[in-house]
Amino acid sequence: MNNKMSRAVLSLSAALSLVLSGPLAAVAQTPAAAPAAAKAKPVARAYGGAAVDGARLLAADSEPGSWLAAGRTYSEQRYSPLTGISKANVGKLGLAWYADVDTERGQESTPVVVDGALYFTTAWSKVFAYDAKSGKQLWAYDPKVDPSNGAIACCDVVNRGVAAWKGKLYLGALDGRLIAIDAKTGKKAWEVQTTDLKDPYTITQAPRIVKGLVIIGNGGAEYTCRGYVSAYDAATGKLKWRFYTVPAKPGDPTNTPELKSALKGWDGDFWKYGGGGTAWDTILYDPKTDLIYFGTGNGLSWSQEVRSPKGGDNLFVSSIVAVHASTGKYAWHFQEVPGDEWDYDVTNPLMTADLKIKGQPRHVLMQAPKTGFFYVWDAATGKLISADKFAPLNWASKIDLKTGRPVENPDARYSDTKAAIVQPAPLGAHNWHPMAYSPKTGLVYIPVTESSTGFMSADPKTFQVKDRVYNTATVSFSDKITELYGKPGAPQRGNIRSYLEAYDPVAQKIVWKAPDKDYGPHGVMTTATNLVFSGDWSGYFNAFDARTGEKLWSIKTQADVVAAPSTYVIGGEQYVALLVGARGLPPGQIRTSATSANNSRLLIYKLNATETLPTAGVAGAVAGKVLDPPLLTGTNEQVIDGEGAYGRFCSGCHGAGGVADKSIPDLRYSPALRNLRNWNAIVIDGERASKGMVSFKSVLAEGQAEAIYHYIVSQANKAKAEQAAKR
Ligand code: CA
Numbered sequence: 060m061n062n063k064m065s066r067a068v069l070s071l072s073a074a075l076s077l078v079l080s081g082p083l084a085a086v087a088q089t090p091a092a093a094p095a096a097a098k099a100k101p102v103a104r105a106y107g108g109a110a111v112d113g114a115r116l117l118a119a120d121s122e123p124g125s126w127l128a129a130g131r132t133y134s135e136q137r138y139s140p141l142t143g144i145s146k147a148n149v150g151k152l153g154l155a156w157y158a159d160v161d162t163e164r165g166q167e168s169t170p171v172v173v174d175g176a177l178y179f180t181t182a183w184s185k186v187f188a189y190d191a192k193s194g195k196q197l198w199a200y201d202p203k204v205d206p207s208n209g210a211i212a213c214c215d216v217v218n219r220g221v222a223a224w225k226g227k228l229y230l231g232a233l234d235g236r237l238i239a240i241d242a243k244t245g246k247k248a249w250e251v252q253t254t255d256l257k258d259p260y261t262i263t264q265a266p267r268i269v270k271g272l273v274i275i276g277n278g279g280a281e282y283t284c285r286g287y288v289s290a291y292d293a294a295t296g297k298l299k300w301r302f303y304t305v306p307a308k309p310g311d312p313t314n315t316p317e318l319k320s321a322l323k324g325w326d327g328d329f330w331k332y333g334g335g336g337t338a339w340d341t342i343l344y345d346p347k348t349d350l351i352y353f354g355t356g357n358g359l360s361w362s363q364e365v366r367s368p369k370g371g372d373n374l375f376v377s378s379i380v381a382v383h384a385s386t387g388k389y390a391w392h393f394q395e396v397p398g399d400e401w402d403y404d405v406t407n408p409l410m411t412a413d414l415k416i417k418g419q420p421r422h423v424l425m426q427a428p429k430t431g432f433f434y435v436w437d438a439a440t441g442k443l444i445s446a447d448k449f450a451p452l453n454w455a456s457k458i459d460l461k462t463g464r465p466v467e468n469p470d471a472r473y474s475d476t477k478a479a480i481v482q483p484a485p486l487g488a489h490n491w492h493p494m495a496y497s498p499k500t501g502l503v504y505i506p507v508t509e510s511s512t513g514f515m516s517a518d519p520k521t522f523q524v525k526d527r528v529y530n531t532a533t534v535s536f537s538d539k540i541t542e543l544y545g546k547p548g549a550p551q552r553g554n555i556r557s558y559l560e561a562y563d564p565v566a567q568k569i570v571w572k573a574p575d576k577d578y579g580p581h582g583v584m585t586t587a588t589n590l591v592f593s594g595d596w597s598g599y600f601n602a603f604d605a606r607t608g609e610k611l612w613s614i615k616t617q618a619d620v621v622a623a624p625s626t627y628v629i630g631g632e633q634y635v636a637l638l639v640g641a642r643g644l645p646p647g648q649i650r651t652s653a654t655s656a657n658n659s660r661l662l663i664y665k666l667n668a669t670e671t672l673p674t675a676g677v678a679g680a681v682a683g684k685v686l687d688p689p690l691l692t693g694t695n696e697q698v699i700d701g702e703g704a705y706g707r708f709c710s711g712c713h714g715a716g717g718v719a720d721k722s723i724p725d726l727r728y729s730p731a732l733r734n735l736r737n738w739n740a741i742v743i744d745g746e747r748a749s750k751g752m753v754s755f756k757s758v759l760a761e762g763q764a765e766a767i768y769h770y771i772v773s774q775a776n777k778a779k780a781e782q783a784a785k786r
Contacts, residue, residue: 107176107188107197109223109242113270117346124628126172126636129220129265130493131625133344134411137169137495137584139626143633144666145588149602149612153668155634156194158187163655164723165621165641168220168265169493169582170661172627172636176242179638179661180218180265184232187661188245191636192629194663198245202232209233209751211259211282211527213711215641215723216751219340219491220265222273224293229273231262237275237291251296253277253289258333259527260284269344269351269384272299276342280335280356281529288338288353290387300387304355304375305334317389321374326367332524335359336376340406340491347411347422348439350381350390354426356404359524360532361485362516363400364474372397377405379426381441391441393463395428400472401454401514402485402531403429408493411438414501414565416445425564427494427505429487432458432465435564447567449560450488450507453550454481473514478539482550484512493582493623495591496564500605503564504591506580507572508557511550513540525758529711536706554578559593561608571608577646582623592635594620598645600637600662617648617672618658635664643719686779688732693769697762701770704763708755717774727775738768 104110111127119125119132123140130137144152160166164182171178177191184204188197209216212233221228221240227248230238235254240247253275254260259282267274272290280286286304291297306318308330314322325334335358343352358376360366367373377396382389396403405428414421414435424438431452435444446458455465473479486508494505517532524530534540544552557578561570575581579596586592589605596619602612618639626635640659644650651658651673660672693701705717712723719725731737740746742764745754755764 104174105243106174107243108174109176109178109226109228111173111223111268112225116268125174126170126625126627128171128222128267129169130408130410133346135343135408136410136412136498137493137623138497139584139586141586141626141628141633142588143628144586144590144626144635146590146604146611148666149590151666152602152612152614152635152664153666154614154670154672155663155665155668156670157663157672158189158194158196158661160638160640160659160661161185163640163657163659165215165217166638166659167217167263167491167622167641168638169623170625170636170638171221171223172625173223175629177627177636178221178223178228178242180220180230181638181659182216182218184218184230184234186221186228186230186240186245188242189661191627191634200240200245200247202230202234202236202238204233206751207748207753208261209712210753211279212261212263213278213281213529215712217263219263222266222268224268224273227293229266229268229293231264231266231275233261233263235260235262235277237266237273237296239293239296249296251291251298253291258284264340264342267342267344267351268293272384274342274344274351276338276353278337278339278356280333280337280359281361281531282527283333283359283524283530284335284337285330285333286335286337286355288342288382288387302380302382302387302389304336304338304378304380305358305373306330315389324372324374326369326371329358329366329373332359332530336378338380338406339404341409343409343411343424344384345411345424345438349384350438351384352379352381352409352424354379354405354407354409354428356406357399357402360517360522360530361400361402362473362519362532363398364516365519365522365532367398368519370398373399377403379405379409379424379436379441393436393441393443395432395434395465396430397464401481403487405429407487407489407491410494410496412496412498412564416565423564425496425503427489427503427562429483429485429490430454430465431483431488433503433562433564433567434458435567445567449505449562449569450483451509452482452488453511473516475516475518478513478515478537478543480511480513480540480543480549482511483508484510484553486510486554490580492580492621493584495583495585495623497585497589497605499587500561500589501563501565502561502570502605504583504585504593504605505560505562506557506583506593507560508578508580509555511552511555513537513543513552515540528708528758559583559591559603559608561591561605573603573608573610579619579621581620584624584626586626592624592626594622594624594637594639596620596645598648600624600639600664614664615672616658616660616662617645617651618660619643619645632665637662637664686727686775686782688727688772688775688779689734691769691772691776693766693772697766697769698773700763701766701768701773704759705767705770708758708763709767717771726771727778729771732768732772732775735765735768739764742767
């Protein structure tokens with residue numbers, strides 16, 4: 060660690076917190092006090108100017124009416140000191156204004172509010188600016204991402220937000236560009252390609268700004284990408300440093316001493332396929348340690364038998380890596396899942412906090428990753444303080460606090476001859492959905508999901524890595540897996556349940572759970588008035604009591620909610636902002652748009668507001684809800700081959716079993732099923748490439764497109780029979 064730099068940052072931070080503790084306390088009392096506090100501290104910032112700099116970010120708590128960065132402050136606790144909305148009046152929260160979003164794909168960003176303007180991103184990496192009070196659109200920016208990138212985005216063409224810095228907004232676009240946008244005009248200032256276009260990289264995360272550097276990673280581990288995190292000069296777009304997360308071929312000049320050492324824990328020619336370890340979501344800067352932390356994902360392939368046949372830890376897969384902010388040089392790492400083979404990414408949100416542990420003040424880093432173990436580390440050294448279960452899991456019995464390694468359940472490892480049932484499934488006990496920490500309650504609020512899945516490896520002798528497809532080298536359906544699920548005491552298969560959980564990071568124990576009616580995780584925010592805000596997949600936005608989990612307020616959003624809210628003050632009134640829409644519609648929700656099966660919107664709430672959402676369903680918009688497939692003409696063999704090929708090449712976007720789980724067409728309803736020629740025009744000839752459905756000619760073997768067609772026709776006829784039986 061650079062001690063000199065760290066001391067300088069610390070003293071600035073300490074000075075600011077001393078100076079600002081007075082006015083901050085006043086602001087925290089009533090929303091009406093906010094303008095007075097603003098007057099006491101004169102600012103010369105223009106409306107919509109996004110004049111954010113390091114000092115302002117360090118002092119974010121002195122202006123709780125702004126939401127300056129995705130996680131609000133550098134600590135990314137998503138805790139707001141605002142007190143205008145409280146338990147006493149939250150019941151009067153109503154819709155102030157809303158804005159429709161012009162894309163029907165998933166929405167995952169947290170609105171940033173600075174100098175009176177509200178900025179958010181949508182699917183396809185579009186950026187929008189609104190007047191945060193009136194709801195007037197200021198500008199819209201479309202980077203015009205080539206839709207063919209949709210085919211290499213594992214989990215929808217989403218984006219998780221912008222970073223604001225000195226008059227500009229920074230966007231990581233799906234196609235790997237980092238783009239600086241003038242915050243006043245919405246015009247592009249500069250752009251740089253952060254990836255090699257020969258490789259199928261994508262970006263969905265929000266960039267972070269640290270000391271004039273824009274920090275950005277990428278995704279694409281299963282698609283033959285090698286993970287790395289880069290820093291670009293915020294003013295010019297010049298590359299300042301890059302940290303690779305997995306080694307390249309031995310002897311490659313990008314192999315730093317740490318990566319040369321990491322090579323000892325790898326086997327085989329993994330580097331031919333990139334290796335993975337992509338840092339696709341969390342990036343956290345801590346001014347106290349002057350370190351940047353990021354989490355890395357799985358390797359390629361998931362199956363370790365294929366990836367690294369003799370095993371090994373496979374560093375830095377599934378690891379937290381800390382680097383020095385100015386240089387990107389390695390500081391420390393902590394591998395949560397050595398030799399991962401369950402897609403246990405640890406890219407899940409990280410946050411720093413000051414906790415009292417065993418009577419001692421500790422400055423910690425915390426995470427609730429996919430694995431189900433909650434970690435607390437010393438932020439400076441990465442030394443493990445504690446780790447325990449925040450959700451049910453079966454892949455390990457505990458974390459050895461001495462070595463930091465999981466004590467694995469031997470039954471959880473699989474091969475091409477041995478099946479395993481693993482809990483949680485690859486979506487994890489907690490995925491990218493933002494969690495929140497309240498220094499007032501001392502609790503972390505985590506959107507938890509419970510799930511399990513079966514694993515077997517593909518045959519390592521015959522498995523071939525293919526370009527631009529999802530190369531997990533795993534099988535999730537087999538007789539051996541079915542047999543395991545049939546045994547007494549086996550976990551329930553698939554998505555089991557979800558809930559909002561309050562977790563005590565000091566005692567490492569669950570405090571309360573607020574169950575979801577319908578399965579699905581959703582981002583979280585908490586406030587100084589002991590409220591926790593979060594949406595759900597039943598189509599509601601809710602406020603809970605932070606101490607008990609009691610639901611205090613709920614309002615219909617007409618959409619599935621996965622993104623996290625933010626909150627701000629304009630003219631003395633507190634607002635809550637939430638982007639909604641993802642993976643189709645909540646149960647029973649009628650579409651309000653003729654062109655979309657996903658009511659994606661920005662929703663803005665304040666006390667006593669009475670705006671309403673459109674209520675009437677659009678006539679004819681539900682056409683296609685009645686199944687009308689052709690009769691099955693394929694053979695049993697074709698249907699079985701089609702099931703396997705669909706699982707590998709199509710299900711990532713179109714959903715398991717042909718049942719759409721997102722806002723991407725449900726193929727069972729597709730008019731293209733009417734004849735095979737139309738089907739092949741799309742699948743082989745790429746007729747819909749401009750909509751993101753690229754040609755799969757180069758990856759499908761002879762007859763596979765037709766086999767997939769017959770499989771979908773078969774699935775559609777099964778569903779039609781079920782529909783008929785219900786009538
Ligand atoms: Ca992954």
